Amino acid sequence: MEDARRHYLDLIRHDGVTLSPELARAFATVPREVFVPDGFHRRDGRLVLPADPEFLRVVYSNDVLVTKLSGSRPISSSSQPSLMALMIEALDVRPGQRILEIGAGTGYNAALLATLGAEVTTVEVQADVADRARSALARAAIDGVRVENADGYTGGPAGAYDRIIVTVGIAGISPHWIDRLLPGGRIVAPVEHAGMHPVLSAGAGGEVTVVCPAGFMSAAGPLTARHPGSHPPPPSEPLSGLDPAVPARWGTTLEALAYRDLWFAAGVWHRRVTYASAPGREQSLIAVLAEDGPGSAVVLPDGAVLASAERCAAVALALADRWWAMGRPPMRAWRATLASAGGPILVPGPWRLTRP
Ligand SMILES: C[S@@+](CC[C@H](N)C(=O)[O-])C[C@H]1O[C@@H](n2cnc3c(N)ncnc32)[C@H](O)[C@@H]1O
Known part of the structure; x- marks a missing residue:
């Protein structure tokens, strides 16, 4: 087990992620297997159960663990650890901060945030998923996480937050989150752009930067509202006649x-x-x-x-x-400001290029 955990940190770093000593300690101490007690599906759809000899090896790989399907479509999972790490580092977590997470899923990401010393409220739209996250957090003896069953669009229970992290793909930012954000606060969220969900970082004044490319499952409810700037979703079938x-x-x-x-x-x-x-x-x-x-x-x-x-x-x-x-500008060089899209969400735009 010790070896699996040490190797886990190497795998996360191998993806180009720099882990702070605190986050490395959190990944090394929070037992990911406790958050997937009924097993999971791998990317290729294969089911892995706790009794399988490869269970712990896959749990401590740098891969997404799909924990709930609707037909063949993933509707809940523990995200890829290197992506969680990039998002948590972008969130700039300090002990004592109040953090709102949208998309509790297994509860593992909330457990990492709590281990960094934050006081976490995590909102999950599926009642059974929220129940399982609550149980897993209790079994792992993680304190400082409150799990709420609600649509995260509303911002969950009343309260103000230093940080908001969204761990499900959204079309835009809920204005309710901006209302909940304390001065100097930050939102890190995967926001739809041309068929994927790059992770964006937004300040309390609405200024937006790009953190990294990513693909996420899409959120339920108003968080995926179409708007005039929406791109077409990725076609479900391969393109033909090319x-x-x-x-x-x-x-x-x-x-x-x-x-x-x-x-x-x-x-x-x-x-x-x-x-x-x-x-x-x-x-x-x-x-x-x-x-x-x-x-x-x-x-x-x-x-x-x-x-x-x-x-x-x-x-x-x-x-x-x-x-x-233009000299192949990197995605991190783009900037935008959140603006109303005329519907329930705020979207970044217009994008402008800056040189870092
Ligand atoms: C990728 S999983 C989250 C991973 C999770 N943070 C973890 O550590 O396991 C996405 C979760 O977001 C939830 N979700 C989808 N739409 C939502 C919404 N509108 N409000 C709250 N949760 C939502 C899904 O039910 C799913 O469990």
Whole structure:
């Protein structure tokens, strides 16, 4: 067990995450297995039960553990540990802070926050999931976490918070959270952008920066309201009819993070950008979908464009060229301000580029 835990920290760090000594201690001491007592599904759908010989090895891997499905769709999980670490570091947690978490799930993330010395209220929309999180926190002997069964949009029980962390994909920020945030407070949340949920950090004045790329399951209720700036959701089927439209053009193949930087910029510049899979390709691709009808185009990491509609190919090429000509800005260089989208949520925009 000691070895599994030590290896766990290495796996989290291996993903490029720097852990503060306090967070490393929290990951090393909170028993993740206590939060998945009935087993879980792996990314590939395989069920792992506590009696399986590989149970503890997978629990202490850097992977998401899916704990509830609706059909084949994950509706609750313990998120990927390196992503939890990036979000917690971005939250800048100090002992004694009051933290509101939206999406209790297994309760594991709330346990890490409490171990850092915070006083945590975590809100979970599914009553059975909230009950299980409460039991797990009690079994793990974690103090300082209150689990509430409610839609997190409302901000949960009355109270003011130093930090708000959202661990489910949302389309925008609830104005109720801004009302609950103390001066100098911070919200860290995965907010929909071009088919994914990059993690954003918002200050009490509404100023927004980008923390890291991510993909999350979508929230229930008003937190996923569509708005005029919404991109199309990722198509459920691989795109079809794609033919070579533009050959490779950069003399290099973008590595995964740089490809995400291009994707983020393309999503800022065009409303019809999303992520899609294509036949024979393992990796999801940056896609431009036609406004009306089935036409589409994808940009490959070497700058080549495949398309089923000429006008989509032209847009995809223009977006890729613009990003390249601007010196390949990273997603962390974008800034925005939260504004009303005319519906129940606040969304970041307009995005502007700054050099860090
Ligand atoms: C990825 S899991 C959260 C992971 C969790 N923090 C953990 O450590 O295990 C997302 C959770 O958000 C919950 N959720 C979805 N929509 C919600 C909403 N509107 N309000 C509160 N919780 C919500 C889901 O039921 C699910 O349990």
